[in-house]
Amino acid sequence: MHVIDSHTGGEPTRVILGGFPDLGDGPLPKRAARLATEFRDAYRAVVLEPRGQVAMVGALLVPPTDPTCVTGVIYFDVEAVLGMCGHGTIGLAVTLFHMGRIGTGSHRIETPAGVVTVLVTDAHTVTVTNIESRRTMTDVTVDVPGLGAVTGDVAYGGNWFFLVDPSPLPVSPDNIRALTDATVATREALHAAGIAGENGGVIDHIIFYGPSGDPAVHSRNFVLCPDDAYDRSPCGTGSSARLACLAASGRLAEGEEITQHSVIGSAYRLSWAAGPTGGVIPSITGKAHVMAESTLIFDPDDPFRNGIAP
Numbered sequence: 186m187h188v189i190d191s192h193t194g195g196e197p198t199r200v201i202l203g204g205f206p207d208l209g210d211g212p213l214p215k216r217a218a219r220l221a222t223e224f225r226d227a228y229r230a231v232v233l234e235p236r237g238q239v240a241m242v243g244a245l246l247v248p249p250t251d252p253t254c255v256t257g258v259i260y261f262d263v264e265a266v267l268g269m270c271g272h273g274t275i276g277l278a279v280t281l282f283h284m285g286r287i288g289t290g291s292h293r294i295e296t297p298a299g300v301v302t303v304l305v306t307d308a309h310t311v312t313v314t315n316i317e318s319r320r321t322m323t324d325v326t327v328d329v330p331g332l333g334a335v336t337g338d339v340a341y342g343g344n345w346f347f348l349v350d351p352s353p354l355p356v357s358p359d360n361i362r363a364l365t366d367a368t369v370a371t372r373e374a375l376h377a378a379g380i381a382g383e384n385g386g387v388i389d390h391i392i393f394y395g396p397s398g399d400p401a402v403h404s405r406n407f408v409l410c411p412d413d414a415y416d417r418s419p420c421g422t423g424s425s426a427r428l429a430c431l432a433a434s435g436r437l438a439e440g441e442e443i444t445q446h447s448v449i450g451s452a453y454r455l456s457w458a459a460g461p462t463g464g465v466i467p468s469i470t471g472k473a474h475v476m477a478e479s480t481l482i483f484d485p486d487d488p489f490r491n492g493i494a495p
Contacts, residue, residue, distance in 0.1 A: 186231070186481040189283070191276040193473040194451025195417030198276030199231060200244045204481070208247060208259075216247060217259045217297040221266040226491050228261050233492025236481055237263075240414045242273050249295040255287055257295040263495065264412035265389060268298035269343025271313055271421005271453075271469050278303040278311040279473040298343045312470040318342040318425040319464035320433045321383055327374040335371055342425025342467065345382040346390045347375055356395030356405045358449055361415060368393060368409035392423050402452070403443035412495075418471065419447040425467035428457040432465045 186204030190197060206224055208216040220228055232241040242262050249257035258277060260270035267273075274294060281287045282305055289305045299316040306312070322339035325347070329335045337349035354360060354367055368391040375381075375388050382388060389411040397405045408416035408423050416423070424445055431437035442456040457465040483490050 186483070188231075188479055188481055189280045189475060190477040190479070191280055191473045191475045193272035193275045193418050193471055194447060194453070195449055196272045197238065197241045197476075198244055198273045198280075198473070199237065199241055200246065200277055200280045201231065202246060205245055210248070212250060213247070213257055213259065213295055213297045217266050220245065220259055220261065228266070229263050230483065230491045231481065232261070232263050233494065235489060235493060237492070239412075240417055242267070242270055244270070244273050244277050251293070251295050251300055254293040254295040254300060255281065259297060262410055262412045262414070264410075267344055267411075269296045269301065269316065269422050271315065271343070271424060272416070272418040272471065272473075274301060274303060274313050274421065275311040275469075275471045276473040278305055279309060280475060282308060283475045296343070309472045309474060310470065311473065312468060313421060315421065315425045315467040315469060316343055317460035317462060317464040318429040318467055319460075320426075320429045323430075323433070325380060327371065327378050327380065329367070329371050329374045331370060332367055335374070338430045339380070339382060339388060340426035340429045341382055341386070342427075342429065343422035344390050345386045345388045346392055346423055346426040347371065347388050348392045348394070348423075348427060348430055350394035350404070352393035352395045352407065354393065356393055356407045356448055361407075361448065364393060364407045364448070365409065365413065365415055368407065369413055372409065390420070390423060392420070392427070397446050399446070401444060402446050405446045405448060405450075407448045415448065417447060417449055418451050419445040419453045421453070421469045421471070424453055424455050424469055428455055428467045429465050432457055
């Protein structure tokens with residue numbers, strides 16, 4: 186299996202260029218559902234140790250149904266197939282640029298959540314114009330064991346998020362274990378309370394926000410992903426959900442740009458424009474770097490051929 190690895194603000198993306206089982210044709214959501222149900226072992230083997238790592242997201246290139254798109258892509262981590270992935274789209278664009286498949290300028294990419302646009306400025310810098318994002322619930326309170334009452338908003342940015350501001354714990358690199366435990370407990374409390382996104386959308390990402398310590402930076406976040414790993418980047422779909430919340434609350438004007446830091450200090454520049462159905466169209470600018478190009482080998486005699494399950 187031919188892959189290229191990159192990282193976006195420290196968060197790794199593994200682009201699968203060839204060698205993965207054929208998902209067939211049809212709409213991308215249909216092919217994503219096939220990946221999730223029929224090829225779970227195959228996609229998990231790509232990102233699980235010993236080939237992968239705990240934070241890795243896979244990006245499977247597939248033919249687009251929209252002829253104006255340079256490619257289709259389906260993202261996944263070890264636990265779930267994703268509707269969209271912001272850091273992965275930045276990493277994918279930098280990878281395609283590295284391969285010579287695209288140049289600087291604007292390009293369209295088809296995802297299961299919809300078509301997104303990438304503006305490639307140089308070999309590392311990409312702006313993603315995401316799908317329309319929206320806040321669906323505000324000031325939702327759940328009782329979380331060990332934390333007490335935790336209040337946040339529910340929003341969609343390509344995946345479903347519960348966003349808590351301010352964080353009940355300090356958002357700092359030396360507090361990652363406690364933040365992970367707290368966000369996992371918060372997600373479990375939401376599920377136990379039956380709180381979900383529209384049409385039963387599963388809230389599988391949790392974000393806690395704290396002060397950045399830098400007056401030029403809007404805030405610092407801690408993002409829990411579906412596989413219980415934390416996002417090393419500020420999270421593109423999470424930033425999209427954040428923009429929807431800030432816009433709905435009147436805390437960020439259309440076109441105004443802010444800088445969002447992750448828990449490890451990597452940065453995205455964010456802004457929004459009005460969407461056609463009352464939400465926001467997020468703009469996310471970040472940097473990615475290609476790290477490796479390799480061929481993954483799946484030896485039938487390897488006892489860990491399908492990875493080491495957590």
